[in-house]
Every structure is written in C-alpha cells, then in structure tokens.
Amino acid sequence: MSEDLRSEAWQLLEQTQLQIQRGQYTDALTTLSKAEQLARKAEAPDILSAVLGTTARVLQSKGMFNESLKLYTAALNIQEELAKINPFFNTWVATTLNNLGALLSDMGRPEEAKTRYERALEIYEALLATDPASSVYQSWVATTLNNLGTLLSDMGNKKGALGCYQKSLDIFIEPMQYLTIKAKARAIINIIQLVSGCAQECTNMMRKSKYFKKVHDVYKQHAPFFSKYELVHEGRLAKEAGLSAHIQYLMLNAGSEGDKEKRIEEYETCIREVEQIAETEDDENLKELWLSIMYYLKGRQFVNLAMQSEPPDTELMKKAIEQFKSAKDRYSQANVCYCIYTVLLELESIEVLDDENVSRLNKLLKNATKSLPEIMDDTVKSAFHEIEVLLDDRNLKTDPKMFERLNTCITKIDYYAMREYFNHISCKIRKYLEEPFSPEVKYSNWTLHIKLDEPEKVQGVLTIKAGDRTLFDAPLEKTSKLPYEFAIPSFYPQTKKETLIFTDQKRKRVKRYIEYSEKISYKKGDKGTHDTYFTKYDCKRPDTEGMFKIAIVQLKYRLNKISSTLVIDDDKAYHNKIVEILKAVRGKANIIVFPEFSIPFEYLGELQKYSDDTGICIVAGSHYVTANNIKKYNEIFHDDIGKQDLLKNISPVIIPSSKKILHTEKILPAKEERKLFNEEGMENGTLNRVFKLNNNVTFGVMICFDFINTELQMRFNRACNIILVPQANPGTERFHNIGESNIINTDGEGNKTYIMASAIFTYNDGKEGIMGGNSGAIPTLDKASFKKGKDTIIKPIKVGKDKVHEQFIQLASLDMGFITARDAYTAQTPITYNLIHIFEKNEILKSGNDGKNPTGFLELLDKIKSCDDEETLIKLLMDNESLIYNHSPLMHKMLIQKPSWYEKKEWDKKTNPEKIKENLENLTIEKINKKCANIVVDML
Numbered sequence: 060m061s062e063d064l065r066s067e068a069w070q071l072l073e074q075t076q077l078q079i080q081r082g083q084y085t086d087a088l089t090t091l092s093k094a095e096q097l098a099r100k101a102e103a104p105d106i107l108s109a110v111l112g113t114t115a116r117v118l119q120s121k122g123m124f125n126e127s128l129k130l131y132t133a134a135l136n137i138q139e140e141l142a143k144i145n146p147f148f149n150t151w152v153a154t155t156l157n158n159l160g161a162l163l164s165d166m167g168r169p170e171e172a173k174t175r176y177e178r179a180l181e182i183y184e185a186l187l188a189t190d191p192a193s194s195v196y197q198s199w200v201a202t203t204l205n206n207l208g209t210l211l212s213d214m215g216n217k218k219g220a221l222g223c224y225q226k227s228l229d230i231f232i233e234p235m236q237y238l239t240i241k242a243k244a245r246a247i248i249n250i251i252q253l254v255s256g257c258a259q260e261c262t263n264m265m266r267k268s269k270y271f272k273k274v275h276d277v278y279k280q281h282a283p284f285f286s287k288y289e290l291v292h293e294g295r296l297a298k299e300a301g302l303s304a305h306i307q308y309l310m311l312n313a314g315s316e317g318d319k320e321k322r323i324e325e326y327e328t329c330i331r332e333v334e335q336i337a338e339t340e341d342d343e344n345l346k347e348l349w350l351s352i353m354y355y356l357k358g359r360q361f362v363n364l365a366m367q368s369e370p371p372d373t374e375l376m377k378k379a380i381e382q383f384k385s386a387k388d389r390y391s392q393a394n395v396c397y398c399i400y401t402v403l404l405e406l407e408s409i410e411v412l413d414d415e416n417v418s419r420l421n422k423l424l425k426n427a428t429k430s431l432p433e434i435m436d437d438t439v440k441s442a443f444h445e446i447e448v449l450l451d452d453r454n455l456k457t458d459p460k461m462f463e464r465l466n467t468c469i470t471k472i473d474y475y476a477m478r479e480y481f482n483h484i485s486c487k488i489r490k491y492l493e494e495p496f497s498p499e500v501k502y503s504n505w506t507l508h509i510k511l512d513e514p515e516k517v518q519g520v521l522t523i524k525a526g527d528r529t530l531f532d533a534p535l536e537k538t539s540k541l542p543y544e545f546a547i548p549s550f551y552p553q554t555k556k557e558t559l560i561f562t563d564q565k566r567k568r569v570k571r572y573i574e575y576s577e578k579i580s581y582k583k584g585d586k587g588t589h590d591t592y593f594t595k596y597d598c599k600r601p602d603t604e605g606m607f608k609i610a611i612v613q614l615k616y617r618l619n620k621i622s623s624t625l626v627i628d629d630d631k632a633y634h635n636k637i638v639e640i641l642k643a644v645r646g647k648a649n650i651i652v653f654p655e656f657s658i659p660f661e662y663l664g665e666l667q668k669y670s671d672d673t674g675i676c677i678v679a680g681s682h683y684v685t686a687n688n689i690k691k692y693n694e695i696f697h698d699d700i701g702k703q704d705l706l707k708n709i710s711p712v713i714i715p716s717s718k719k720i721l722h723t724e725k726i727l728p729a730k731e732e733r734k735l736f737n738e739e740g741m742e743n744g745t746l747n748r749v750f751k752l753n754n755n756v757t758f759g760v761m762i763c764f765d766f767i768n769t770e771l772q773m774r775f776n777r778a779c780n781i782i783l784v785p786q787a788n789p790g791t792e793r794f795h796n797i798g799e800s801n802i803i804n805t806d807g808e809g810n811k812t813y814i815m816a817s818a819i820f821t822y823n824d825g826k827e828g829i830m831g832g833n834s835g836a837i838p839t840l841d842k843a844s845f846k847k848g849k850d851t852i853i854k855p856i857k858v859g860k861d862k863v864h865e866q867f868i869q870l871a872s873l874d875m876g877f878i879t880a881r882d883a884y885t886a887q888t889p890i891t892y893n894l895i896h897i898f899e900k901n902e903i904l905k906s907g908n909d910g911k912n913p914t915g916f917l918e919l920l921d922k923i924k925s926c927d928d929e930e931t932l933i934k935l936l937m938d939n940e941s942l943i944y945n946h947s948p949l950m951h952k953m954l955i956q957k958p959s960w961y962e963k964k965e966w967d968k969k970t971n972p973e974k975i976k977e978n979l980e981n982l983t984i985e986k987i988n989k990k991c992a993n994i995v996v997d998m999l
Contacts, residue, residue: 061424062101062879063721063770064097064098064101064103065097065098065101065103065106067097067108068094068097068098068101068103068106068110071090071091071093071097071306072091072106072109073095074090074108074350075090075091075113075117076107076113077089077092077845078090079113079116079117084117084120084121084329087117088114088117088118089728090133091110091113091114091117094106094110095107095110095111095114096770100111101302102136103705104140104832105137105141105148105151107137107702108133108135108137108155109134109151110132111130111131111134111137111636112134112154112155112158112918114130114377115127115128115129115131115134115162116158118130119158119161119165120288121565124162124166126627127162128162128163128166131155131158131159131162132159133151133330134155134936135155135156135159136154138151138152139152141150143464146962147416149176149182149185150182150186150188150199150635151202152179152182153178153183153203154179154294155180155181156175156176156178156179156182156690157175157176157179157202157206158717159172159175159202160173160175160176160179160206160207160210161171163175163205164210164213165289167427169210169213169214170500171208172263173207173210173211174212176203176207176210177204177207177388179203180204180207182205182864183196183199183200184200185198186199187199189201189232191230191232192232193543194235194236194238194239194841195238197230197232197238197239198226198238198239198241198244199668200576201227201230201239201242201243201245201246201250202229202242202347204223204224204226204227204246205223205227205245205246205249207223208221208222208223208227208249208253208737209249210222210688211339212224212253217253217257220249220253221250221253221254221581222250224246224250224846225250226245227242227243227246227476228243228247228250229639231243234971235288236724240288240290241300243284243289243546244285244290244293244856245324245591247277247281247284247293248293248296248297249314250277251274251277251278251300251301252295252300253298253746254273254274255270255274255300255304257270257305258270258271258274258307258359260484260580261893262763262823263707264311264315264779265849266391266484267311268308268311269288270304270313271304271305271308272304272305272308274300274301274304275301275302275304275308276300276447277297277301277739278297278298278300278301278304279301281297282294282297282298282301285297285298288929289966290305292706295342295345295836298345298473299345299569301353301399302345302349303348305328305335306329306332306333306352308407309325309328309329310329310356310359310649310804311330312325313326313328313329313359313982314326314918317521319363319366319367322363322830323360323364325354325361326357326359326363327360328782329356329663329705330353330356330357333349333352333353333356334353336349337349337350337353347388347389347870348389351385351386351388351389351390351393352390352395353386354382354383354386354388355382355383355384355386355390355392355393355396356868357379357382358378358379358381358382358383358386358393358396359379359396360379360391361375361376361378361379361382362375362376362379362396362400366378367877370458371702371833373404374427376404377397377404379400379766380397380400380404381403383397383400384397391716394602406893418734420804422997424658425552425865428943442770449667459608459656480837486520488508488600494569495514495516495517495565495567495569495692496514496516496517496519496561496562496563496569496795497511497512497513497569497757498510498511498569498571499511499512499571500548500559500571502573502575502577503750503776504577504773504777505548505550505551505593505774505777506546506547506548506550507530507546507547507551508545508546508547509523509531509544509545509546509547510542510543510544511535511543511544512541512542512543514535514538514541514542514543515728516905517535517563517565518563518564518565518866519534519563520532520533520534520562520563520564520743521533521534521535521562522560522561522562523547523554523559523560523561523949524559524562525553525557525558525559526553526554526557528553530550531545532548538985540947542567550596550755551594551595551749551778552575552592552595553594553595553597554575554594555574555575555576555594555746556574556575557570557572557573557593558570558572558573558925559571559572559573559702565591573858574592575592575594576591576592576745577590577592577593577772577774578589578590578591578592579591579726579768579771580770581768582728589726589727589743589745590744590745591744591745591746591747591868592746592747592749593748593749593774594665594746594747594749594776595748595750595751595757596721596748596749596750596751598676598714598717598750598751598752598753599639599753600676600715600752600753601717601753602716602753602754602755603756604754605873606873606874606891607649607755607756607781607872607873607874607875608647608648608649608870608871608872608873609648609651609652609781609836609870609872610644610647610648610650610651610652610675610817610835610870610871611648611655611815611868611869611870611871612640612650612652612654612657612816612834612837612866612868612896613819613832613834613853613865613866613867613868613869614636614640614649614653614654614657614659614866615815615818615819615820615829615864615899616628616633616656616818616820617816617820617821617822618656618820618821618822618823618826619731619822619823620731620822620823623706623731623738623739623740623741624683624685625655625656625660625682625683625684625787626659626707626733627656627820627845628656629661631660632996632997632998633998634662635996636897636899636998637658637996637999639897639994639996640868640897640994641666641669643868643895643992644870644895644992646674647673647870648674648870649675649676649752649756650676650677650678650752650783651673651676651678652678652783652785652814652816653677653678653679653680653709653785653816653817653819654785654786654787654816654817654818654831654834655680655710655762655763655788655793655932656680656681656682656787656818657680657784657785657787657818658679658680658681658682658711660685660688660691663679663695663696663711663713663720665712666679667695667713668715669713669716671716673715674714674715675711675715676712676714676715676752677711677759677814678710678711678712678713678783679710679711679712679713679727680710680816680822681706681708681710681762682706682708682709682711682786683706683707683709683710683741684700684704684705684706684709685705685706686702686705687689687700689702689705695719695720696719696721696722697717697720697721697722698721698722698746700722701907704742705742706739706740706741706742706760707724707741707742707743707744708724708725708732708741708744709722709723709724709725709744710722710723710724710725710760710762710785712748712750714750714762716996721748721750722746722748723744723746723747723748723759723760723762724744724745724746724747724762725741725744725746725762725763725764725765726743726745726747726765726768727764727765727768727771727772727786728740728741728743728744728764729764731761731822747759747765747771747774747775748760749775749778749779754779755876756777756779756781757779757781758779758781758783759775759778759779759781759782759783759784760782760783760784760785761775761782761784762784762786763783763785763786763787763788764788765977766782766784766786766794766798767793767794767797772797774799776811778876779811779967780810780811780812780837781811781812781814781873782811782812782813782814783812783814783816784813784815784816785816785819786815786817787817787831788816788817788830788831789822789827789830789831790830791815791817791833792833794815794833794854795815795833795837798813798815798837800837801813802838802840809840810838810839810877810889811840812837812839812873812876812890813836813837813838813841814836814837814871815833815836815837815852816834817831817832817834818831818864819831819832819864819866829864831864832853832855832862832864833852833853833854833855834852834869834871835851835852835853835855835871835892835949836851836852836869836871836873836890836892837850837851838873838877838889838890839877839887839889840890843890851871851890851892853869853894853949855885855993856948856949856951856952858948859866862949863947865896865897865947865949866896866897866899867894867895867896867897867949868894868895869892869894869895870891870893870894870895871890871891871892872890872891873889873890874889877889893952893989893992893993894949894953894992895989895993895994896947896950896991896992896993896994897993897996898920898946898947898993898994898995898996899995899996900995900996900997900999901998903916903946903995904917904919906945907947911942911946912942912945913946915939915942915943916945916946917995919935919939919943920993920995921941922935923935923936923988923991923993924988924993927984928984929979929982929983929984929987932979932984932987932988933975933976933979933980935989936954936975936991937975938972940971940972940975941971944971949991951971952989952990953976954974954978954979954990954991955971955975955978956978957974
C-alpha cells in the first residue's frame with residue numbers, strides 16, 4: 060500500500076513538470092497539493108521534500124516570496140536529515156540552497172542569499188573533487204559560481220564577482236559537454252558585462268581605458284571557443300562588446316590627446332580601423348553599428364578641424380553635425396554630440412543673443428542636457444548645466460562667480476575640442492549678460508520701491524514684471540534729481556520670494572531677486588523684531604450676489620498644554636459637534652470661521668470635502684504643527700511644511716475646489732504659548748497671507764494675539780475689507796476696543812469688518828473656570844446704526860453673580876457695497892444677523908440637579924423645530940419663557956430684547972412674555988424660527 064502511494068505521488072510530481080513548462084501554474088499547484096498528501100500518507104520524506112521544493116518554485120514564479128521561503132526551508136530541513144543517513148541527498152541539499160539563494164536575492168536579502176550560495180558551492184566543490192572530469196559536477200559548480208558572482212556584483216562587490224567568474228572558467232576540462240559549454244559561455248559573458256559596466260561607470264579616463272582594454276582582451280582570448288562550439292548568439296554578444304570596447308579605447312586615446320594636430324591624426328587612425336572592422340563584418344546588425352561609429356568618429360574629426368580657426372569654421376561644424384546625425388539612431392554617443400553641437404552651433408551663428416533667441420536656445424539646450432547619459436564625465440554635465448543656468452538666469456545681475464564656475468568646469472573637460480568650443484561660447488554669453496542698467500528694489504507694507512542711479516541708461520519704455528503680472532510699463536519721467544526713485548503702491552506679492560524682470564527697448568533683461576519679508580516689531584529695540592512674509596492669494600471665486608454671509612462659531616472645549624503645544628480634548632463626541640455645526644450652516648454662509656485651536660489636524664480632510672461639496676470657505680481655527688503629522692502636510696497643504704515649522708500655530712484656510720489647503724501663521728505668541736525658562740513654546744510664524752476671495756471680498760486671518768500688534772494691523776487694514784480673528788483668549792475686551800477704534804479711524808480704502816470667533820474654554824485643570832467668549836462682527840456703520848454696533852458682539856449673560864457662556868453660530872450678513880455717506884438717502888442695511896444656538900444634551904441633563912427641568916427644555920426644543928404655526932409657536936415660547944431663561948439666557952435675551960423704536964422705560968414695564976409677543980407677533984413662522992434656531996448635540 061505504501062509503495063503504491065509513493066509511486067502515485069512520484070507520478071503526480073512528474074506531471075507537474077509538464078504543467079509548469081506550459082505555464083499552467085494553477086493546475087500545477089493543485090496537482091502538487093495532491094502529491095503532497097500522498098507523500099505524507101506514504102511516509103516518503105524524499106518525495107515530500109521534492110514536492111515542497113517544486114511548490115516553492117511555482118509560488119516564487121507567482122511572486123509569493125514569503126510562502127515560497129517557508130516551503131524551501133521545510134524542504135531543506137527534510138533533505139538535510141536525509142543526507143545524514145545517505146550522502147546522495149547532499150546534491151538535493153545543494154540544489155535547494157541554490158534556489159533559496161535566488162529567492163532571497165529577489166526578496167532584497169543579499170547577505171542571506173550569499174550564505175546559501177556559499178553552502179551550495181561547498182557541497183558541489185566537494186563532489187567535483189571526487190571526480191574532476193565529471194561534466195555534471197563541473198556545470199553545478201560553475202552555475203553556483205555564476206549565481207554567486209551575479210549576487211556579489213549586485214551588492215557592489217565587483218572584485219569578488221570577477222573572482223567567481225574567473226574561478227568558474229578554471230574548472231572546465233575538455234572534452235566539454237552541453238552543460239559545461241553553456242556554463243562556460245555564461246561565465247565569459249558575465250566577465251565581459253561586468254568589466255564593461257565598470258568602464259561605463261568610471262569617470263577616471265586612465266582606469267576607464269584599462270577596463271576597455273580588458274574587455275577586448277577577454278573577447279580575443281575566448282573568440283575561438285564560441286566558434287568551436289558554434290555559439291552564434293553568445294559569440295555575437297561577445298564580439299560586439301569586445302570590438303566596441305576596443306574602439307572606445309582608441310577613441311579615449313584620441314580624445315585625450317592635447318596636441319590638436321596629433322588629435323586629428325589619432326581620429327584618422329580610429330576611422331581606418333573601424334572601417335576595416337565594418338568591411339569584414341558579415342552580421343548586418345553589427346555592420347550597421349560599426350558604420351555608425353565610423354560616422355561618429357568622422358564627426359569628432361570635423362569638430363577638431365573646425366576648431367583650428369578662430370572663430371570656429373561653421374561649415375566644418377555643419378559637416379560634423381551631419382556625421383553625428385547619420386550615426387545617432389544606432390550609436391547613442393553620436394546622439395549626445397548631435398544635440399550638443401547643434402545647440403553650440405546655434406549659439407555661434409546668432410549675431411545677437413536677445414530674449415527671443417535665448418528662449419529658443421534654452422529649449423534646445425535642455426533637450427541636449429537630457430540627451431547626456433546618466434553615466435558621463437561630471438565636468439561635461441556641469442559645464443552644460445552652468446550654461447543652462449546662465450541662460451535661465453539671464454535676467455539676474457551678472458554674477459562673476461557663475462562664470463568662474465563655468466570656466467572651472469570647462470578646464471576639466473577631457474575632450475579638448477569640446478573644451479575649446481565651450482570657451483568660445485562662454486565668452487559670447489558673458490557679453491550678452493552684461494547689464495544695460497542696474498536697478499535696486501526694496502519692498503515694505505504692500506509697496507515696491509525702485510531706485511536707479513543711472514536712469515539715462517534706460518532706453519524707451521521701462522517694463523517691470525513679476526511672473527505674468529506687469530507692474531510698470533512706461534517711460535521714466537525726466538528729472539535731474541539723482542538717484543531716480545519711484546514707488547509702485549498696492550503691490551501684493553503672490554509668493555514669498557520671486558524674480559522681478561526689467562526690460563527696455565533694447566530687449567535685454569535685467570533680473571532682481573527679492574524676498575517679501577519684513578521686520579515686525581513686538582519688543583522695544585532691534586532685538587524685538589521678527590521676519591514675516593506677507594503675500595496675497597487670489598482664490599478666483601465668483602462675485603458675491605447680495606449680502607456676504609459669515610458663520611461665526613463660538614465653540615466650547617477644554618484646552619491643555621502638552622509637550623509645549625496647546626491642544627484640545629478631542630473625542631468622538633466633539634467630532635460629532637463639529638459635524639452638526641457644518642450641517643446647520645450648509646447653504647447659509649459664504650465662509651465659516653472657527654475659533655483658535657478648535658479644529659484638530661485630523662478633521663481637515665473631512666472639512667475640505669465639505670467645502671468642495673457646499674462651496675463654503677472655511678477658516679479651520681488653528682492647530683500646532685507637531686511631529687506626528689509632519690509627513691502628512693504635503694499631501695493636503697499648498698505650502699511645504701516640514702520640520703522647520705514644528706510648534707508653529709497655523710490657521711488652515713480651505714477654499715472650495717482648491718486641490719490643496721492654504722494657511723496663515725500666528726506670528727506672536729500669547730502668554731501661555733511663550734518660551735519660558737527651559738521650556739519650549741510656540742515657534743514664531745513667518746507667513747501672513749491675505750485672500751482675495753472675489754472682486755467684492757478680500758479677507759485676512761489674524762490669529763488671536765496678532766490682532767493687537769499695530770504693525771500687523773496696519774498691513775491687514777490696507778489690504779483687506781474683512782479681517783477674521785480666531786482666538787482663545789480669557790480677556791477679549793481689548794480686541795473689541797481695537798476693532799471699534801480701527802473702524803472709526805480706518806486705515807486703507809473702503810469699509811472694514813472685524814470678525815471675532817472666540818472659544819469658550821477651560822484651561823488645564825479648569826480651576827479658573829470658563830473663559831473667553833464675546834464673538835461677533837464689528838462692521839463699518841453709519842451714524843444711525845453706530846450706537847447699536849456693540850449689539851453685534853455677543854457677550855456672556857450675567858445671571859446673578861456669574862456669567863453664562865453659551866455656544867452658538869452667529870450668521871452675519873454684510874453689505875459689502877455699503878457706503879456710509881449715502882445711507883441717509885438710500886436706507887442701506889450694513890449688517891444683519893441671527894443666531895443658531897448650540898446645546899449639548901448631556902450638559903442640559905446634568906442641570907436637572909439644580910431643578911431646571913432639563914427634560915422639559917429638550918422637549919421644548921423639539922416642539923419649536925416641529926411647530927409650523929405662528930400663533931402656536933409664539934404661545935409656546937411665552938408659556939415657557941422661564942424655562943428658556945433657566946437653560947439659555949442668551950436665547951431668552953434674543954427673544955425679549957428691546958426694539959429700537961421703544962422707549963426703555965415703557966419697555967421695562969412689560970412682562971417678559973409680553974415682550975416675546977411684541978417682538979414676534981408680526982413675523983412669519985420662518986422668521987420666528989430664526990429667532991430661536993438651535994441644534995442639540997449628543998455628547999455622550
């Protein structure tokens with residue numbers, strides 16, 4: 060029974076060999092699974108190990124490396140045990156070790172692969188020692204040495220690889236058999252490829268020449284072997300490599316010859332030898348290669364002939380290019396020369412290097428640079444790169460060091476003719492890059508300042524450009540005052556740094572690099588300044604029709620200081636609150652402003668999708684840049700944010716349909732954020748950005764403490780008509796005072812609106828109680844509405860001795876076209892708003908301990924939302940006036956506040972239910988619902 064199972068298992072194993080040859084891997088695995096079961100039942104470890112090894116080989120071919128490794132290892136363990144009993148199985152062990160070496164190499168584990176190959180080699184060499192004439196043993200040893208050599212080459216051990224290949228050649232004994240013939244051919248090809256690769260990688264001309272000579276020597280030594288055994292394909296490979304190396308050797312000698320006349324003679328010698336090789340070649344493909352090389356050499360000879368005259372003979376240079384063109388499709392070095400000399404000839408033939416010609420030449424030069432092979436003398440690459448830089452930066456003030464670098468590269472080029480041509484072109488470029496005039500540029504407070512010491516050198520119209528923006532395009536005014544200075548006001552940089560391009564009628568460009576960084580004072584004295592970039596981003600959003608709507612979110616959270624950063628308690632319940640706020644605002648705002656620290660980094664992807672879906676811009680509070688997120692910023696942010704930005708407090712600004720999130724940075728830390736003693740604190744920001752949303756609205760974001768800095772205020776007031784201030788501050792009164800003062804004494808054109816989005820928060824252990832609040836808008840008003848301006852800031856309601864801080868969304872609608880001077884005649888409305896109150900269900904339920912009937916209040920909120928009749932809703936609110944007061948003094952205040960037409964004494968005589976009725980009785984159900992709009996968030 061056992062023998063039958065064994066026989067059946069072996070038959071299935073043989074069947075899989077045919078399936079593998081046909082590429083039927085799935086069928087082979089099924090057959091192998093059956094064979095494995097039978098081998099285990101038959102208790103045949105030898106067959107089982109062969110099945111496991113074959114299965115491993117199939118899985119390896121399918122890329123299932125880990126599974127293959129397990130099976131090879133299992134097979135090896137079995138075979139090693141069998142070899143202890145019967146040495147015959149040592150050959151099986153060595154075969155599996157060879158297979159494991161190949162697998163581990165594919166898995167990127169070269170050291171382990173090397174160990175397996177060396178163990179297999181040890182076994183095979185021991186067998187060969189018993190019978191040196193055995194062609195089987197010779198082929199096993201040679202194959203393993205070739206495998207090991209290839210691995211060592213891949214590991215960078217070229218010397219070790221060459222040793223393996225050479226060693227494999229020494230073991231073969233005539234007469235040779237099929238297996239040993241193939242193994243020897245592979246070893247010869249490996250040696251030729253290895254040394255050829257070393258030649259290509261080497262940049263030292265002397266060593267490179269030795270490598271080429273060795274390749275040719277190996278070919279000549281073994282050419283009879285390929286002929287004897289009629290190895291046509293292998294012989295052709297060896298011949299092509301060997302003769303190519305010989306030609307390269309000759310060309311290196313010619314190219315490095317310092318004497319011009321001798322160099323031309325050397326090229327003639329090369330041409331004759333290659334021509335002779337081509338004539339005797341019977342392989343058409345190789346014949347085409349030798350002829351292409353001959354054309355290439357003729358091209359190099361023509362270049363050297365052209366350089367005998369000054370300036371270089373352009374007709375001879377054209378002949379050289381024609382020769383390179385004939386060779387370039389078959390010989391890559393000819394293509395390199397064709398591209399390079401075509402550009403250099405263009406440079407030579409153009410009388411004036413004006414901007415149009417330079418632009419065209421730059422494209423040709425870039426293509427020529429791309430044609431350079433990866434492995435090439437770095438000095439050649441450097442020289443071409445320097446010319447490319449010179450042409451790219453032709454608008455820069457001429458930099459003598461740049462020419463020094465170019466000349467250093469040129470003197471190191473080993474191809475003498477090319478070096479001489481480079482020198483000629485370098486002189487021509489230097490002449491072009493001499494500046495016709497020399498402007499100085501400075502930038503401060505949205506103004507660009509230009510100074511010219513010699514304005515008379517500017518001919519005709521002066522044009523100044525920044526990118527694709529034209530900043531100035533006019534003749535200079537005539538004046539005897541020197542230096543000539545003028546300013547370009549209302550200049551808003553779009554990047555941190557850029558190049559300004561000056562041109563006059565000569566069409567020569569002058570380039571000035573400028574950084575839009577300014578020093579912002581925050582302490583007295585020179586040490587109290589901080590470098591800050593100010594830029595403007597065009598959001599390219601559609602113009603706002605009607606009122607511009609801003610959702611100002613006053614949000615409650617707990618703020619903690621952890622590892623020099625300020626972070627909020629963030630959990631699933633808090634996330635749910637943000638989601639509910641976004642739902643409530645959908646379709647009701649053009650922009651949402653969240654308080655400082657209120658939006659964790661992890662929420663930004665979700666907010667970006669919401670912005671794209673709704674068309675609403677979002678100022679996502681702020682957060683600290685921390686190490687755990689540093690690698691994620693580049694995926695979603697417009698600017699590069701890296702380790703240099705760690706501990707910065709940044710405010711993400713999400714613009715609908717923008718692929719990346721923009722941001723602005725907090726410049727000045729609050730008291731809790733500062734560095735103190737040996738503690739780290741907030742890193743000062745370096746970027747303040749304003750956003751041109753559309754033609755009606757330009758807004759800026761000033762994070763908390765930045766708003767009280769006079770110099771920052773001045774810049775934002777001049778550039779923006781809406782300034783958003785996300786903050787988490789225990790004392791916000793001074794922020795309001797500054798905003799109101801700036802409205803009265805405005806700096807910059809048009810109306811201004813300051814938006815205060817404040818957090819209500821506890822800090823660390825919460826001993827100081829709830830702080831913050833006072834969110835709202837401070838807009839430009841006319842005289843009649845100015846007295847009511849403070850009503851737009853929603854302050855905590857005082858109940859007894861305590862102030863009640865509530866969460867809400869203030870939906871403020873701004874008339875961006877409001878003109879105070881016309882208001883007496885046109886009755887414009889500068890601002891309106893309504894509130895959406897935010898209630899936390901668990902917080903309301905906790906108030907039951909104070910006898911406030913929390914369940915009744917929650918039921919009331921549900922009834923308010925479901926009521927669709929004015930009288931019923933008014934009565935509901937009147938009947939529950941005290942319940943509303945107990946749970947939301949703010950909602951209560953909104954319902955009973957005095958209309959502007961009532962005298963205070965008369966209003967105070969009314970009861971609160973009467974006040975509610977008076978305020979609501981002439982309103983539609985939609986307007987009444989707005990007065991008591993709310994969302995209830997489950998924070999459990």
